[in-house]
Amino acid sequence: MELVALLRSKLRLSLVAGLTLTTLAGCSSLPTSSSTDSVASITTDGEQLRLAELYQAPTYHAGGVPPTRWLADGSGYTTLEAAAQGDGNDLVRYHPETQARDILITAAELTPKGHDEPLQLADYQWSNDGQKLLIFTNTKRSWRTHTLGDYWVFDLQQRSLTQLGTFAEPSTLQFAKFDPQAERVAYVMQNNIYVERLRDGKITQLTDDGSTSIVNGTFDWVNEEEFFLRDGFRWSPDGESIAYWQLDTSGTPDFTMINNTDSLYPTLKTFPYPKVGETNAAMRIGVMPATGGDTTWMKVPGDPRQHYLVRMQWAGNSEQLLIQQLTRSQAINRAFITDANSGEVREVLRETTESWAEYVDDVQFLADGKHFTWLSERDGYRHIYRANRTTGHLQAITKGNWDVVEVLQINEAQGWVYFIASPETPLERYLFRASLDGSGKLERLTPAQAGTHSYQLSADAAYAVHTYSSVTQVPQVDMVSLPQHQQIRMIKDNATAQNAFNALARGSFEFFQVEAQDGLMLDGFLMKPVDFDPAKQYPIVYYVYGEPWGQTVSNSWGGERFLWHTYLTQQGYLVASVDNRGTRSPRGYDWRRSIYKNLGVITVRDQHDALQAMLKRWSFIDKDRVAIWGHSGGGSQTLNAMFRYPDSYHVGMALAPVPDLTLYDTIYQERYSGLLPEAAESYRETSAITHAKNLEGKLLLVHGTADDNVHFQGSERLVNELIKHGKQFEFFAYPNRTHGIREGEGTTEHLRTMMVEFLKENLPAGGR
Secondary structure (H helix, E strand, C coil): CCCHHHHCCCCCHHHHCCCEEEECCCCCCCCCCCCCCEECCCECCCECCCHHHHHHCCCCCCCCCCCCEECCCCCCEEEEEECCCCCCEEEEEECCCCCCEEEEECCCCCCCCCCCCCCCCCEEEECCCCCEEEEEEEEECCCCCCCEEEEEEEECCCCEEEECCCCCCCCCEEEEEECCCCCEEEEEECCEEEEEECCCCCEEECCCCCCCCEEECCCCHHHHHHHCCCCCEEECCCCCEEEEEEEECCCCCEEEEEECCCCCCCEEEEEECCECCCCCCEEEEEEEECCCCCCEECCCCCCCCCEEEEEEEECCCCCEEEEEEEECCCCEEEEEEEECCCCCEEEEEEEECCCCCCCCCCCCECCCCCEEEEEECCCCCCEEEEEECCCCCEEECCCCCCCEEEEEEEECCCCEEEEEECCCCCCCEEEEEEECCCCCEEEECCCCCCCEEEEEECCCCCEEEEEEEECCEEEEEEEEECCCCEEEEEEECCHHHHHHHHCECECCEEEEEEECCCCCEEEEEEECCCCCCCCCCEEEEEECCCCCCCCCCCCCCCHHHHHHHHHHHHHCCEEEEEECCCCCCCCCHHHHHCCCCCCCCHHHHHHHHHHHHHHHHCCCEEEEEEEEEEECHHHHHHHHHHHHCCCCCCEEEEECCCCCHHHCEHHHHHHHHCCCCCCHHHHHHHCHHHHHHHCCCEEEEEEECCCCCCCHHHHHHHHHHHHHCCCCCEEEEECCCCCCCCCCCCHHHHHHHHHHHHHHHHCCCCCC
């Protein structure tokens, strides 16, 4: 099943210019660039995939591992395992080297007094000294994620289990965390911040102005969704203070959704949701004593409704904060050092672009007190820098014509920064480390195993929980030692799912590149039918996302969608996907910014260019049987492809699309499309609804009526536009389903079955 061509090439040093790169034992080669086609093996005599089994049975389910946490003292890692007796899970510890196993907390000990069953741990965190465990359970959604729930503390010395916030209604606490000394826990409840002392359960309410419009210690819908801001407070390193965000959403228009299915009469859900050009929540950051008292507000300049405070953390001490502020257009990111006692601020550095600037996660202040780490795209690629906290001067730690994808750990004691990158091909992900001193020393730690690798590092980076997958390999999780990357134990091999996949009848899978009209090379993949005959012509189904937050072409396990595509190839379809410019592929600043104010135009032009190039290259593609489908942003791109190139795309399936970009939220859409009123014409041109009158092919439009992200409203407006122009189409609304269209028994199977039937009716399968 290996992608043979991906395993053969050597590293091209030109891609890491300015760096000294070494590979450790077993790590001497890197996969080839995607410019070389690569083909997976073919299994024509395998089993037929049945949709009922795919969606109703666990046969192909590739599960992950329960929450796994490294202990700070290096004694091992902990995870949840089924109790030897009775229900629930034990919390067990493994020694990283010997894999010796011992039970730290039994399921019986996780059973509260008066309860028949142990707590179901959704997540847990250890105190710094490893003597107390903070448990998150009984969770439910706040906005789109499960941040509401109950919290308990287990004391390993006392062997006691205590619930926090017993005064509150069930599942109403958020973001509980120990103070540095593990003597207290702070949490949010109904937009106010509380501190609970563990020795006697005394509760101090720190804020009392929380309401439906004043939000303390957490965030509104749009900041949670687009900036991933959920947990809105931070303990100071000395445990004396708490810094927190406060939002005032009173000026933000409310959006209302109707629920017709759960009760005799309709119910309404209303929440602040700023659409393009509308009023954002006002944001500010303050510091208050952890024992209660007045808040000192940081004096960050600028209109709080025309700026975003996107990141905040203590600046390596308990006296100062580092705050990152984006302008509303997001073209400028300013980093401020603020005095926690006075609120005075000083700008330390600034990132300025003509499109949008990136904020920086996981800034780490170094022990010398003079520097911190930073990520920047200022040289054309995303790289790690060492910043002077006084002058803002940046010294490059990594360099070259490639992107740092994710920083995993900055280990100052060892002098290394550990990160994910893939200098040789944007289709894969590997673990690297670089010297913190800026000397340019770079090492790849992942062996020559083509695919996608992710890691959860121990505190000393001597060990890691490692997850690996590829297009033909379901995710495997093992324990490895670093830097040699030697496997210690296979934690989860997902052998059942792998064997089931291996047994399926499959045609060939290959990565390829095609050229856009301006010469830019685009990555793609092609899946051929099981009974493929190159002398025949086959219908082709394109899967598209095409927006800045997704990459569809990668050497990684594709899960349910990939298996469904495999099913389509068994029915006699070619399946393909192409990453147009602007997608979340590590190909540099220019690649990502080229779609600014051109979503739906240049993105779909790339898709059409790819189709034309493929038709010229491969005579087995039937130019008269071309389909395209996508979800969310991919639904939007599907509509634009159908409306802008009606002669080329004959069938389209658009799931939960944004037909009118002005209907989406401020943070996401203004980042990529600009501000109103100056960008009004661009919004009109890039919105699919503007071009709906051009529809010629067969269109299936699907949306969930309870979609709080991409509102059902947009599809309703598109329906009206299509009706106005006399265009026939099929429309299916899933009652009370959200953006993923997956809630409710049988929903996913129903959706995919409907899509298959729509394809077969309008795009006959098989070669001819």
